[in-house]
Amino acid sequence: MNKDEDQDWLDALAGKQNANADPEVARRAAALRQAIQRHNAAMKSGEADVEIGLHKLKFRLRREDLSGGERHTFLSNRYFQFAMAATVVLTVGLTMRLYLHEQLIQNEAEIMRGGGDRQIVLAPDPEARLKQLTSELDRLGIKYQIERKERKILLKAHGVDPVKDDVATFLEQNQIKTPVGMDVELDIRPMAKP
Amino acid sequence: MPMTDTTIDDQNNFNLIRQGGKMRDKGVAALYRRYAPHFRKFYLYQGLSSADAEDIVQETFVKIVRHCDTFTGDSPLAAWLWRIARNCMNDHFRRTKVRPTDNLDDEEWSALELESVTMRTYDSPPANGTLEDCVERGFNEFAKVFGERAHVLSMVMEGFDTAHIAATIQRSPGATREYISQCRKRIESFLQPCKEYLSAA
Numbered sequence: 403m404n405k406d407e408d409q410d411w412l413d414a415l416a417g418k419q420n421a422n423a424d425p426e427v428a429r430r431a432a433a434l435r436q437a438i439q440r441h442n443a444a445m446k447s448g449e450a451d452v453e454i455g456l457h458k459l460k461f462r463l464r465r466e467d468l469s470g471g472e473r474h475t476f477l478s479n480r481y482f483q484f485a486m487a488a489t490v491v492l493t494v495g496l497t498m499r500l501y502l503h504e505q506l507i508q509n510e511a512e513i514m515r516g517g518g519d520r521q522i523v524l525a526p527d528p529e530a531r532l533k534q535l536t537s538e539l540d541r542l543g544i545k546y547q548i549e550r551k552e553r554k555i556l557l558k559a560h561g562v563d564p565v566k567d568d569v570a571t572f573l574e575q576n577q578i579k580t581p582v583g584m585d586v587e588l589d590i591r592p593m594a595k596p
Numbered sequence: 597m598p599m600t601d602t603t604i605d606d607q608n609n610f611n612l613i614r615q616g617g618k619m620r621d622k623g624v625a626a627l628y629r630r631y632a633p634h635f636r637k638f639y640l641y642q643g644l645s646s647a648d649a650e651d652i653v654q655e656t657f658v659k660i661v662r663h664c665d666t667f668t669g670d671s672p673l674a675a676w677l678w679r680i681a682r683n684c685m686n687d688h689f690r691r692t693k694v695r696p697t698d699n700l701d702d703e704e705w706s707a708l709e710l711e712s713v714t715m716r717t718y719d720s721p722p723a724n725g726t727l728e729d730c731v732e733r734g735f736n737e738f739a740k741v742f743g744e745r746a747h748v749l750s751m752v753m754e755g756f757d758t759a760h761i762a763a764t765i766q767r768s769p770g771a772t773r774e775y776i777s778q779c780r781k782r783i784e785s786f787l788q789p790c791k792e793y794l795s796a797a
Contacts, residue, residue, distance in 0.1 A: 408777055415753050426794055429727070433790075434783065437732040438753045441739060441746075445640045447633055455650060456628050459657050460621065468661045469621060 464564055464580055491524075491593070520556075521579055521586070524593040528555050531590055538572055555590040562586045602630065606673050614664045627677075628657055635681045638764070641739060641747035642685060656684045674763035682766065727793035738786040745779045752776060 410423035414431030463469040525531035532548070532555050539546050539559055549556040564570050564580045573580055578588065605626070612623025632653050639649035659680050667676050739746035744765070751761050762772040 408780065411780060412752055412776065415749070416755050417753075429794065430731070430784075430787065430790075433728045433731040434735060434749070434787070435753050436728055437735040438746075438750050440732060441735060442637065442750060445637060445646075447636060452629060452632055455632055455653060456625055459624065459628060459654055462654065462658060463624065463661060466658065466662075468658065469624075 461564070520589050523578075523588050523590045525590055526593050528553075528590045528592050532557060535576065535588070535590075538576075542569060542572060544569070553592060557588040557590060559586045559588075560584065603672070603674070606630070606677075610664065610667070610673055613661055614667075620661070624657065624661060627660070631677060631681075632657070637750070638681065638747055639685055641743040641750070643740070643743055644685070644688070648688065652681075652684050652688055655687075656681045659684060672759070672763055674760060675766065678764050679766060725793070727790055730790035730793055731787055734787045734790060735783065738783050742782060745782055748776060748779050749783060 407424065407427055410420055411427050411431045413420050414423060414428045415435050417435060420428070460469065523531065535557060536546060536548070544559050544561055546557060546559040549558070562569060562573070562581055562584050564573060570580075572578075573586075578586060609623040609626040609630075612619040613627065615623070635653050635656055636649050639652055640646065644652070660677060663680070667673065735746070748761060748765060751764065756764075758769050758772050758776075761776070762769050765772060765775060767775060
């Protein structure tokens with residue numbers, strides 16, 4: 403195979419017309435071109451498949467904390483907010499114990515963590531907060547359940563897809579941590595008033 | 597669409613990834629839409645299943661994002677991306693203890709090729725077949741055995757320039773031209789039985 407013939411073959415394979423090429427070489431290359439096109443057509447992924455893959459990737463990147471820098475900021479804010487809330491509660495609790503004989507919250511960590519994947523939301527008016535959150539969930543078309551235990555309100559939302567921009571905005575604005583799965587549990591508790 | 601005049605776009609999108617923040621998602625999306633189909637096709641040519649190919653594509657992009665700050669610019673960005681793609685594939689082969697045939701040494705290669713050609717000389721082309729049918733059969737056989745080389749031929753067919761093919765196979769442009777020439781020799785040996793159709797035409 404000489405260099406010119408090689409180039410003629412490659413050009414024909416790439417679909418380039420060359421009047422000077424050996425007809426046999428050109429014909430073989432053209433047949434191979436067609437064969438490769440058919441072979442590739444059988445393995446081609448559609449645009450929809452690419453978008454599904456991208457969606458999965460975005461979800462995974464968020465879960466692994468590789469999606470943008472805002473989540474770090476958001477998390478920092480969230481822990482800062484919990485730290486502030488814990489400080490306020492402790493201070494108020496101490497004051498109230500001294501002056502109003504109310505029960506002190508024993509464990510700061512109890513406020514910070516909650517149980518399992520549950521996120522604690524401290525609110526001056528839990529009912530109002532619940533109404534605000536459920537109103538937004540309704541707007542987003544996200545299903546939820548409400549359970550009430552003693553003074554606590556448990557809001558369980560299902561199908562929370564953080565990849566969707568409006569859902570991500572909802573989570574961020576309400577300082578709710580991005581779920582690992584697609585379920586969010588919020589334990590809405592009253593924040594003690596000073 | 598062949599990846600030809602896209603070096604600047606790729607670099608811009610990659611810079612968005614490195615920038616972080618909201619722009620990172622934009623960069624990831626753009627780079628994924630451009631490269632994921634090519635990576636996926638490469639993996640399929642290597643004999644991977646569709647499901648495994650999808651998984652490795654995902655793994656590749658996670659690594660691209662995770663290690664984006666390690667890209668120094670000493671090599672072209674496309675070569676760096678393809679290196680990650682190939683490494684992820686090789687990790688998969690190591691985990692599953694499968695060895696792609698394109699990793700054969702020259703002696704093993706020659707033996708395999710001789711066996712393949714010998715087998716095919718006993719196959720008589722069907723009487724009412726065409727050159728195109730014969731070539732299609734031949735290429736499909738070739739792709740099963742020599743996935744990497746078949747993929748390179750596919751890139752030539754799609755109009756990729758030497759620089760992009762070089763980035764894919766991790767060789768210099770000169771070595772890539774020689775490699776492509778060797779790919780032609782290999783496929784021509786698989787298409788020997790089809791010469792009958794040329795003389796009959």
